[in-house]
Amino acid sequence: MSADPISQLKAALGDAKVLTATDKIQDRRHDYWVVSHIRDRLGAQGPAPACVVRPATVADVQTVVKIATATGVPLIPFGLGSGVVGGVITSPNAILLDIGAMNATRSIDPENLLATFDAGKNGLEAEQEVAALGLTTGHWPQSIAVSSVGGWVATRASGQFSTAYGNIEDLIYSIEAVLPDGSLVTLGKAPRASAGPDLRHILMGSEGTLGVITGVTLSLRRAAEKQAVSAFAAPDMRTGFTFQRELVQRGWQPPVMRQYDVRESKRLHEAAKDCTVIMVHEGPAALVDVERAAAFELAASMGLTALPDTIVTHWLGHRNHVAGWDEILSRNIVADTVEISASWDKIAGIYDSATASVAQMPGCRAASAHSSHVYRSGLNLYFTFAIQKDSPEELEAAYFEAWKRIMTATADGGGSMSHHHGIGRVRREYMIRELGPEGASLLRTLKGALDPKGVMNPGVLIPDA
Amino acid sequence: MSADPISQLKAALGDAKVLTATDKIQDRRHDYWVVSHIRDRLGAQGPAPACVVRPATVADVQTVVKIATATGVPLIPFGLGSGVVGGVITSPNAILLDIGAMNATRSIDPENLLATFDAGKNGLEAEQEVAALGLTTGHWPQSIAVSSVGGWVATRASGQFSTAYGNIEDLIYSIEAVLPDGSLVTLGKAPRASAGPDLRHILMGSEGTLGVITGVTLSLRRAAEKQAVSAFAAPDMRTGFTFQRELVQRGWQPPVMRQYDVRESKRLHEAAKDCTVIMVHEGPAALVDVERAAAFELAASMGLTALPDTIVTHWLGHRNHVAGWDEILSRNIVADTVEISASWDKIAGIYDSATASVAQMPGCRAASAHSSHVYRSGLNLYFTFAIQKDSPEELEAAYFEAWKRIMTATADGGGSMSHHHGIGRVRREYMIRELGPEGASLLRTLKGALDPKGVMNPGVLIPDA
Numbered sequence: 001m002s003a004d005p006i007s008q009l010k011a012a013l014g015d016a017k018v019l020t021a022t023d024k025i026q027d028r029r030h031d032y033w034v035v036s037h038i039r040d041r042l043g044a045q046g047p048a049p050a051c052v053v054r055p056a057t058v059a060d061v062q063t064v065v066k067i068a069t070a071t072g073v074p075l076i077p078f079g080l081g082s083g084v085v086g087g088v089i090t091s092p093n094a095i096l097l098d099i100g101a102m103n104a105t106r107s108i109d110p111e112n113l114l115a116t117f118d119a120g121k122n123g124l125e126a127e128q129e130v131a132a133l134g135l136t137t138g139h140w141p142q143s144i145a146v147s148s149v150g151g152w153v154a155t156r157a158s159g160q161f162s163t164a165y166g167n168i169e170d171l172i173y174s175i176e177a178v179l180p181d182g183s184l185v186t187l188g189k190a191p192r193a194s195a196g197p198d199l200r201h202i203l204m205g206s207e208g209t210l211g212v213i214t215g216v217t218l219s220l221r222r223a224a225e226k227q228a229v230s231a232f233a234a235p236d237m238r239t240g241f242t243f244q245r246e247l248v249q250r251g252w253q254p255p256v257m258r259q260y261d262v263r264e265s266k267r268l269h270e271a272a273k274d275c276t277v278i279m280v281h282e283g284p285a286a287l288v289d290v291e292r293a294a295a296f297e298l299a300a301s302m303g304l305t306a307l308p309d310t311i312v313t314h315w316l317g318h319r320n321h322v323a324g325w326d327e328i329l330s331r332n333i334v335a336d337t338v339e340i341s342a343s344w345d346k347i348a349g350i351y352d353s354a355t356a357s358v359a360q361m362p363g364c365r366a367a368s369a370h371s372s373h374v375y376r377s378g379l380n381l382y383f384t385f386a387i388q389k390d391s392p393e394e395l396e397a398a399y400f401e402a403w404k405r406i407m408t409a410t411a412d413g414g415g416s417m418s419h420h421h422g423i424g425r426v427r428r429e430y431m432i433r434e435l436g437p438e439g440a441s442l443l444r445t446l447k448g449a450l451d452p453k454g455v456m457n458p459g460v461l462i463p464d465a
Numbered sequence: 466m467s468a469d470p471i472s473q474l475k476a477a478l479g480d481a482k483v484l485t486a487t488d489k490i491q492d493r494r495h496d497y498w499v500v501s502h503i504r505d506r507l508g509a510q511g512p513a514p515a516c517v518v519r520p521a522t523v524a525d526v527q528t529v530v531k532i533a534t535a536t537g538v539p540l541i542p543f544g545l546g547s548g549v550v551g552g553v554i555t556s557p558n559a560i561l562l563d564i565g566a567m568n569a570t571r572s573i574d575p576e577n578l579l580a581t582f583d584a585g586k587n588g589l590e591a592e593q594e595v596a597a598l599g600l601t602t603g604h605w606p607q608s609i610a611v612s613s614v615g616g617w618v619a620t621r622a623s624g625q626f627s628t629a630y631g632n633i634e635d636l637i638y639s640i641e642a643v644l645p646d647g648s649l650v651t652l653g654k655a656p657r658a659s660a661g662p663d664l665r666h667i668l669m670g671s672e673g674t675l676g677v678i679t680g681v682t683l684s685l686r687r688a689a690e691k692q693a694v695s696a697f698a699a700p701d702m703r704t705g706f707t708f709q710r711e712l713v714q715r716g717w718q719p720p721v722m723r724q725y726d727v728r729e730s731k732r733l734h735e736a737a738k739d740c741t742v743i744m745v746h747e748g749p750a751a752l753v754d755v756e757r758a759a760a761f762e763l764a765a766s767m768g769l770t771a772l773p774d775t776i777v778t779h780w781l782g783h784r785n786h787v788a789g790w791d792e793i794l795s796r797n798i799v800a801d802t803v804e805i806s807a808s809w810d811k812i813a814g815i816y817d818s819a820t821a822s823v824a825q826m827p828g829c830r831a832a833s834a835h836s837s838h839v840y841r842s843g844l845n846l847y848f849t850f851a852i853q854k855d856s857p858e859e860l861e862a863a864y865f866e867a868w869k870r871i872m873t874a875t876a877d878g879g880g881s882m883s884h885h886h887g888i889g890r891v892r893r894e895y896m897i898r899e900l901g902p903e904g905a906s907l908l909r910t911l912k913g914a915l916d917p918k919g920v921m922n923p924g925v926l927i928p929d930a
Contacts, residue, residue: 112808112842113714156659167657173842183903190806190881191840192632194621194670195888195899196926199907201666205659219842222714249578249687251748283716286755294749341655343577375656377577377638377684416655423660434660438648442664442915449914450907461661 005071005095006051012063019052028052028096031083032146033424034336037325038395049076049090054101058176058184058214061097065212066182068095068455075455077208079120079151082143084336085424087155087207087460097212099150105129106215113220114173119150119213135220138165138255141420142320150213156205158420160319161255163248163374164282165221167420168204175200176215180451188217202446207422208457210450224282228292229312232304233274237261238348240275241371241379243302245344248374250298252291256280256372261351263368264384269311277304278312328386333365334395335386338406342415343378347371351381354409358402363388373419380419400426407433423461431463441465470536470560471516477528484517493517493561496548497611498889499801502790503860514541514555519566523641523649523679526562530677531647533560533920540920542673544585544616547608549801550889552620552672552925562677564615570594571680578685579638584615584678600685603630603720606885607785615678621670623885625784626720628713628839629747630686632885633669640665641680645916653682667911672887673922675915689747693757694777697769698739702726703813705740706836706844708767710809713839715763717756721745721837723780726816728833729849734776742769743777793851798830799860800851803871807880808843812836816846819874823867828853838884845884865891872898888926896928906930 003011009018019025025048030036039046050073055061068075074094081088090096099120106116110133117126123144127137139159141147151157153175158167165171174188187200203211234240240259248257258278265272279295281288296306328335342350351369358367366386373380383406387398403426410417411433418427418434432440440463447454447462468476474483484490490513495501504511515538520526533540539559546553555561564585571581575598582591588609592602604624606612616622618640623632630636639653652665668676699705705724713722723743730737744760746753761771793800807815816834823832831851838845848871852863868891875882876898883892883899897905905928912919912927 109810111710111810114808114842156663158657158659169663179903179907183906185903185907186901187904189879189899190808191843192623192806192838192845192884193881193899194623194883194885195881195892195896196670196672196908197675197911198621198634198666198669199900199904199911201663202907202911204663205661207661210662219840221841222716224716245576251687251689251752284755284759286759287716287752290749290751290755294751341657343579343655345574345576373657375684376686377579378656380657414654416658416660418659419655419657420659427660431660434654434658435664436651438644438650439652439664441648442644442650442667443661445914446662446664446667446911449910 005067005073008067009053013060017054024052025049028078028098029090031081031088033084033086034325035086035396035399038329041329042392046089047092049094049096050092052096052098054098056101061178061212061214062182062184064097065178069180069453072453072455074458076457077212079148080146082147083424085421085426087424108133110135114217115220116215116217117149118215119148121149123147123149130220134223136223137218138221139171149216153204153213153216154207155422158373163257164253164255171218172200173217173219175203175213177203177211177213179211180456207461209447209461210456226285226288228281228288229309230292230295231278231307231311232299233307234277234304235274237275237351240277241348243277243304244374247295247298248376252294254279254281254291257374258370258372260370261368264370268315278315332392333386333388334399338383339380339419339421340410340415340417341378341380341419346414347379347381350410350413350415353413354383354406357405357409358385361387361402425460428461428463470532470538473532474518478525482519489517490514493543493563494555496546496553498549498551499790500551500861500864503794506794507857511554512557514559514561515557517561517563519563521566526643526677526679527647527649529562530643530645534645534918537918537920539923541922542677544613545611547612550886550891552889573598575600579682580685581680581682582614583680584613586614588612588614595685599688601688602683603686604636614681618669618678618681619672620887623838628722629718629720636683637665638682638684640668640678642668642676642678644676645921672926674912674926675921691750691753693746693753694774695757695760696743696772696776697764698772699742699769700739702740702816705742706813708742708769709839712760712763713841717759719744719746719756722839723835723837725835726833729835733780743780797857798851798853799864803848804845804884804886805875805880805882806843806845806884811879812844812846815875815878815880818878819848819871822870822874823850826852826867890925893926893928
């Protein structure tokens, strides 16, 4: 007869890596999803896991995964806890696998522009280490100081400089992961391969449901020779979208290209009466100069007016500041951001319908959006909502109602319901609309094949049949 | 009791779509793999399939796939037959699914730069249709006139302009496919999503083993405002590689960047005594001008000398001409190209060892290489070999020996064994080295989950356990 999972874990890893003290397991009940914080403030804390395991090595992770699969106990991977869609909620019998102690930089290779990190490596520390060698990951999610490199992969993250540098899938060279059967795979060994399905894409965005990412090699960039900025006022969102589309479709690729509606523009610069488009240009100096000139020329031809560079430099300096949930929730306000994407012809309609729908909610204090990631065929929108209620007990329902309105407006408008935060729990019910019933079935088939016992992060991502 | 598969197919689709006449089925015994042509010339023709089915609609494809799966009969998808790695070899009981009649252009959308094609659409016709609207797919495989859009996806193809425009995975917006259970999926509905694993990547490169691609939406580009070229002589391959690496790592992205060793340079321009690097620059005129100037400046600083533009313009005009197999085989010569990729620090070693190893083969008439796809972290190599033997009976063994030498040199040197032709049959035995035993097992798990009866293109891609 096998011992209980905790005894097995302690026997295999030693007591020090298997934490069961109340404070340790209480600390790892959830991530940064606002719903978990609402519940905490109401004293409706979710359950703590049975234990928190902090592996030190890849072999440790394999041991934990094998024990979870053998005993059928839920296993919940945890990076640095910055997720905002409910990807981490524990149950009393679950093993919480905290990767945070696996945070080494394994190698930095300036010749090939490659750097390999343990999955638990803090994103900002990773960036600072490569920056010391004149390099950059090119990946700047707003969460960079509180998110992990492995988390970027598991959630299919995007950074603020994605329009030129790409999203995480464009930066990954290889992924090391432990599959639910305990086997260790290292996928990716060259800049490009045509060797069957790209299996790295099974792990990217898997949110802990198909394996545990233990290491990541990123394809870096050299630090840009020059950075410059530009900013323009557009009379309305549609004009701004057309400007962005025209610039990108002409063949320019400023790493940062963002467009704020009037409401959000006022946060960028108080005097704003129009929409605002800001850009950061980076690269060889000669390229930056001609790109910035082209942006000004196009803007002038379309009737957009130039704004001071200081709007952009101020954004660059403050872009990762976000208010803590407690500060907001204490005023009986629930707020969140919701990122979606769509083709150019659909984006303005989704903007209109989603913001209008949320604005109709009782207690709505804000319903706004900006775009932040641009492609040849479309772009994303990043909605912000804030709903004020009379009591904290009403916040959760208001939250899900606002999400429902944005998800529905997006799906009805023909967009994709998630640009880069992932699915977690909040979007899971909408996955059928995203993938279609047959696509959702394919995802379930994949899950069933890799994790037949369903131990890996149950309740997340994979839609019910 | 169900009828035999051919009777079922005829009953479901009508006789006209189910061909069993000798000439029709003989025509579809194989693709453009040279080994099949060697066997043909020896009178050792491989078997014809039981029938050739030419579906007209996606529903037809679903019908065929359901019948194959229900009866357990091998189903072999066939695009336009340009594959060169043995992806199509039929067996007497197989259904050959010829997609060539599904060749419609479903839509072209200049606003969103999207075009949707049936999978059997001829690549050059697709390009010409979008070109008529001032657009381009940006995808220029050498096979463009004889390959299909669906085949590009199934083999994970690359085009000659990939260094700036990306490979097929960077151009795909959505994929429509029939899975082995007969279900129809349409994957991809926006420029980018973070909604679980990117299931499109299961179909890209699946070579008919995981489903039948029926439709593809590509994210297009506008035709470039300006095109310019440049060419340089480098004293040796390592200097050329360093030049290419430096240019790309500084942030420049010429769509075409190719480097030929001395032997291949002589085919570009007879007087060649050095390696040759050629580039095509495309984009907004101002960008093309500064990029080309940067290339000349860097070349001069590294001691590379400029060559006449005409070398590149001649290449542009003749780049898709290849000698037919019969012309070569009739001289008792077997020749082929083998594309691999590796990081910058590994590529020169692989070049040296692979060409030296092939050159040692008795009867070797050519062992050379050029690079043609460049990335921040490395690049590809495209080996060419030609082996002359005394009799046609000796060619097949010489072929596999040359492949073995290049595959082994690549794997030993740390590269990936396929850049863009795919795996088919010739590379299948090397997949364990490519993915590792655990990665290969993951691929088999995927295959077993989607195609439990193993009807889809058996013998291709998926390595044996």
